[in-house]
Amino acid sequence: MAPQISRLRVAVSGLGRMGARHANHFLHRTPRAELVAAFTPDPKELAWAKTNLEPWGVTMYNDYDEMLRHEGLQAVCVATVTTVHAEHTIKAIEAGKHVLCEKPLSTDLAECQKVLAVSRAHPNLKVMCGFSRRFDASYLSAHALTVSGSIGRPTILRSQTCDKYDPSGFFVQYAQFSGGIFVDCNIHDIDLALWFFSAGGTSTSTPRTLPRVKSVMAVGVTALEPDLAAHGDVDNGVGVVEFYDGQIAYFYASRMNAPGQHDMTEIIGTKGKLSVNANPTTGLLESHLPSGIHRDIPQNYYERFEMAFVEEARQFTDAVLDGGVVPVDIESSVEAVKIGVVDA
C-alpha cells in the first residue's frame, strides 16, 4: 500500500556537531517529519552528508537562501554557529517557514529582540528556541509535579551545567563566539528558572507569567584555562538571580567536571523539593571492584540529553502539524538571554 500520511518537510541549516544530530532526528526519529534538505558551506560537513543524508533522499545546498526556496519546504531547524542563529531564523520566517532554532537565539540582546519582533509579525508561523532540557523526561515529570502543587510554591531554584574538561582547548577557541560561560552554559539553567518559576505551583489555572528580575550577579574564575581571560570568559562561574515576589535562582557552570557531563537542578518549594540528577549515572550498571564501587556518567551533553533532543523534534513537528502552541515560548527565550548577558 502507498502511505497516506503527510509529513512535515523540514530542512536543517548547519551540519556541525549539533546540526548533524538534528538532521538525523528529523530523518530517522521523527515519524511525522521528513528531512528534505540541508545547508552547509563546510566541505567536511558536506562530505558527511553525501554518505549519511543524500542516499536517504535529502537535497544538499551550500547556499542558505537557495535552500529556503526548496520546493515544498515547510520548516527549518537552525543549527549553525550561534552568531548566525538570529539571521537564519529571521530569513526563514520571512520566507514563510516555521523555525526551530538552537539556543541561544543570539548572545546579543538586540538581535534577540529583532527575532521576537519578526516572529510576532508572523503569528501563523511556529518559532521556537530549542531549550532541550524542557523535553527531558525527568524535567518534564518535575515540571508536572510543580504545576500540580506537590512542592507548594517554587521558591529557590539551583541549577548547574558542568561539562567534562576538554584538554583540546576547543572551548577556549569557542569563547570568542560563545558569549561567555554564563550565556553559553547557564542559559539552560536560566531557562529552567523561568519555566519553573512561572509554573504556578498551586493550580493549573494560574495564569503563567514570567517572573520579573530584581537583581543579577555573577562571579567566575579561570582555574585551568587562563587564556579564557583574553575573551573575558572563565571556566567556572557562579551566578545568582533574584526575582521580585520572593524567588531566587542560583547557578553554577564549569568546563572542568572530571568524570563527564553533570547537569543537575533542584526546584525547592514551600512544601518540598524536586531534584533532577543529584545522583548522576550513565545507566543502571555499577562495577564492584577491589578499588570500590564505580559508575560512569555521560561524557557530554548529547549523551545525557539525546532523547530530549528527539522529543524536541517530535513536539515541534506536532505543534506545526496540529496547530498547537510551541512548548517553549519565544518571549521567555529572549528573557533568558537578557539575564545571561550580564557581565561577570
Added chain:
Amino acid sequence: MAPQISRLRVAVSGLGRMGARHANHFLHRTPRAELVAAFTPDPKELAWAKTNLEPWGVTMYNDYDEMLRHEGLQAVCVATVTTVHAEHTIKAIEAGKHVLCEKPLSTDLAECQKVLAVSRAHPNLKVMCGFSRRFDASYLSAHALTVSGSIGRPTILRSQTCDKYDPSGFFVQYAQFSGGIFVDCNIHDIDLALWFFSAGGTSTSTPRTLPRVKSVMAVGVTALEPDLAAHGDVDNGVGVVEFYDGQIAYFYASRMNAPGQHDMTEIIGTKGKLSVNANPTTGLLESHLPSGIHRDIPQNYYERFEMAFVEEARQFTDAVLDGGVVPVDIESSVEAVKIGVVDA
C-alpha cells in the same frame, strides 16, 4: 531526491501488546527496515492497525500463510501468543524468510528442537529469539566488561524478574499458556546466565561454549493468587542452576512487586562484580517531601526495556542486511527453555 537506500521488508505476526510495539519499532524506529505487512486474526487488533499501521502503507492480513506470500517480504517478526511461536517461525523459515521470534520459542522442549532443526536446515536465513535484555545498554556494558576480563572468571549469577502486581488477575488467566513463572519470567534470567557464563572472562579469543547444566531446582509459593495452583503455577519462585566447571546461577521471579518492574542481575566473578539495576529508578528525578525521599520505578517490562526492544530490531535488521551473525544464537535459546521447563 529519491532515496537510494534499500531497506529490509518486514512483517509482524500478532498485534497484541508486544506485537503492536514490534510493529511500531520496525515502522518508525528502525531506519534500515520498513514494515510492509502485519497479520492478526483479532478484530480489535485489526481496528488498531487501521488507524496506526495502514495509513503508513502497511498491508494487513488475517491469514498468516497469505501474509508470508506478501510480495518482496524478507523477514518476519513473530509476536503472537507463545503457543504459536514455533509454528509461525517454522512456516516463515520454510517460506524463505528471516525470523525474529519473541521469547520463548516454545514452552515445549520438543517444539523448540524442531525450530532448531528447521533453522539449521536453512543456514542462509537468520533466525533469532528475541531476548530483549541482551540489547539493553547496561547489560551490554556489563557483558563487554565481562568479556574483557574485568571481573575475572564469572562464577555466580543472580538474576530476578519481578513484575508489578496486576490485580486484574490477567496473569492467572495467562498461566494456562505461559508455561509457569520459571519459563515465562526467569527465562530471561536463564538466558543471561548462559550469555554471561559463556563470555569467557579472560580474553575475547576464548572459544565461547554454552555452560553445561549439572542440576536444576526450583521452589515456589502462591502468596496472592491461590488460583494459580490450578495451573501448577506460583506467584513467587526461586530457582538454582548448577553448571559443571564451578558456576552457579540463582533466580527469583515474582508477580507481586509493589512499586513496579524490578529486574536486576549481578554477575560475580573472581575479581569483581557487575551489578545491573540494584538501585532501580524510572529516571533522574527524586521528590523530597515531608514523608521522605521518593522515586518511581518503571511500571512494566516495556517501560524498563523499551530502548532494548528498539535496539533488538535494529541489530536483527543489520545482521540480515549485512550478513552478520545474529546476536542471540538459537542453540542457547533452546537450552534456556530446557532449563526453564523443570518442574517447581
Added chain:
Amino acid sequence: MAPQISRLRVAVSGLGRMGARHANHFLHRTPRAELVAAFTPDPKELAWAKTNLEPWGVTMYNDYDEMLRHEGLQAVCVATVTTVHAEHTIKAIEAGKHVLCEKPLSTDLAECQKVLAVSRAHPNLKVMCGFSRRFDASYLSAHALTVSGSIGRPTILRSQTCDKYDPSGFFVQYAQFSGGIFVDCNIHDIDLALWFFSAGGTSTSTPRTLPRVKSVMAVGVTALEPDLAAHGDVDNGVGVVEFYDGQIAYFYASRMNAPGQHDMTEIIGTKGKLSVNANPTTGLLESHLPSGIHRDIPQNYYERFEMAFVEEARQFTDAVLDGGVVPVDIESSVEAVKIGVVDA
C-alpha cells in the same frame, strides 16, 4: 560527688579479634556496664590487655574457671573460638552468670541443644546468642515496619553475607573450625529469616512462633581457594530454605567480594519490600574523578556493624539489669544452627 549508679559487672572470655572489641564495648561504650575481668590463654592477647585493659582496672585471668570466681562478677561475654562457645556458656550459666555468647552457639547441633537445656534449667539467668544484625539500626527499622504490617505478610527473604577476599588464606585455615560457609556466614541470614518470618506482619498482637522448615538445599563452588575442598568447604554458596505456610528464604555467601563487606537483605511481603543495603557505601562521600564516580564500602564485618555490636552490649545489659526479655531468644539461635549444618 560519688557515683550512685550500680553497673553490671561483666567479664569477657577470649580477646581475639571479636573478643577485644567486646571488651572495649563493655569497658567504654556501655554506660550501665563495667568490664571487671577478662580471660585469655594467649600471650599476645594478654600483652594487648596489659596496655588496653589493665590500666582501666580490668583483672586478667589465664584460667577460665578462675575468672568465673571473680568477686562480684555477674555476666560473661563468650567470644572465644567457636569450638569453645558452648562449653564456656554452659560453665558460666552453671556458675550463676548471665551470658552473651558470640554466634553460633556451636556448629554441632547436639552441643547447641545442651546449651538450650542448661539455659532452660536456669530461667532466672539471661542467655543470649549475639546475632549482631538484629541490633543494626537499618535492620531494626525494617523489622519494626514488618511487624507493623507495612509490607503485608513476609513471604520471601533474600539475604547475603559477602566478605572481602582475604589473600592471606586465613579463612582456609579457619575452615576446619568454622563449620563451613553456610553455618559460618549464612547463619546471620538464617537468623534473619527466622526473625522476620516470625514477625507476623499483620499486627503486634500476633503470637510470634518460629516458622517450620520444610526443605533445605545448598550448593557451592570453590572459585579462588581449591584447598577449601579438603575441609568440605566452599568460597561461594547458595542455599534455599522452604518453610511450611508458604515462605521461602534464599541465601548467598561469598569469601571473595572484591570491594569489601557487602551484606544485604530483602524482606518481600504481599504488599511491599524492605531492602537493607542494596546500595552499599561506607559513608556519605563520593569521588567524581576522570575515571568515573567512586565510593568505598566497609572493609570487614566490624566496619559495617560496629554500632550494632555496641547496641547489642547495651541491650543485653539493660535486659539483665532491668529484668526484661533478651532480644534474641535462644530457641531461634539453636534452630538457626539446625538449618545451617545441612551439607552443601
Added chain:
Amino acid sequence: MAPQISRLRVAVSGLGRMGARHANHFLHRTPRAELVAAFTPDPKELAWAKTNLEPWGVTMYNDYDEMLRHEGLQAVCVATVTTVHAEHTIKAIEAGKHVLCEKPLSTDLAECQKVLAVSRAHPNLKVMCGFSRRFDASYLSAHALTVSGSIGRPTILRSQTCDKYDPSGFFVQYAQFSGGIFVDCNIHDIDLALWFFSAGGTSTSTPRTLPRVKSVMAVGVTALEPDLAAHGDVDNGVGVVEFYDGQIAYFYASRMNAPGQHDMTEIIGTKGKLSVNANPTTGLLESHLPSGIHRDIPQNYYERFEMAFVEEARQFTDAVLDGGVVPVDIESSVEAVKIGVVDA
C-alpha cells in the same frame, strides 16, 4: 583492680538541647574524659540533671563562676545560648581552663576578636570552637583526599545547611539571638570553605594559610515565616564568597527542607570533585511500596552529626591530654564569623 588512667576533668556550661548532649558525650562516650560538673540557671535543665547527671557523680552549679572553681576542673565545654559564648569562654580561659566552645564564638565580630586575644594571651591553654562537621567521618575523608591532592587544587566549594521546617515557630523566636540565617546556619559551610581552601591540594607540606576574602554577597527570602523580617532574617538564603587566588564558595541555607536535615557539600578541584551527602539517607533501608521507593533522612542536625559531636569531644580531650594542636584553629573560627555577619 583500681584504674590507673587519669582522665580529663570537664564541666559543661548550659544544659539546653546541645548542652545536654555534650554532657552525655563527656560523661559516657569519651573514655579519656570525665564529666565532673555542669552549670545551668534553668530549673527544667536542673531537673533533667538530677536524673541524668547527678547519679553519675556530676556536681551541679547554678552559678557559672562558682563552677569554674570546682576542685580539679581542667576544661569547660561552653554550650549556652550564643550570646553568652564569648563571655563564658573568656572567663574559663582566665580561670586557667581549656575550652571547647559551641559555634559560633559570637555573632558580634568584636566579641570574637576579644576571645582570640585572650586565647593568644594563654598559649598553654587549648581553645577550640566546635565546628562539628570537621569531625564527621565523610568530611574527614574528603579533607584527607583534598590534602593528598586527589582532586587537584580546590577551586569551588558549594555547601548547604537545610533544616527541616519547624512549624512551632521556634526559629522565629530564636532569630533575635541567632544573628541571622547566614551566620547561624551557613557558618558551618563558611568554616568548611576555610578548611578546604586552606588544605593545599598539592602536598601536605604546603604551608596552610587561610584564604583571603575578596567579596561577599548574600540574598534571601521569607517563604514561610514573614515574621522573620522583623528580625532582619529570612528562611532561605543564598550567599557567594569570592576569595583572592581564584576560589569561590557558594552557600544555601533553608529552614524549610521538607523531609528533614539535608546538609551537603561539594569540593570541586581542578582534577575532580568530592561530594558529601548528595544522596541523603538515614541508614541503609529503603521501602519498596505501591507508591514507589522511599527512604528517610535525618530529622535534625544531631541525628545527622551525632558521631561527629562524639568525635569532637574525643579529639578535644586528646589534644588537651597529649598536648597536641586543636583540630579547629581559633583564627579561622573568627574569620568565619567575619564572613557570616555580612548583611543579606
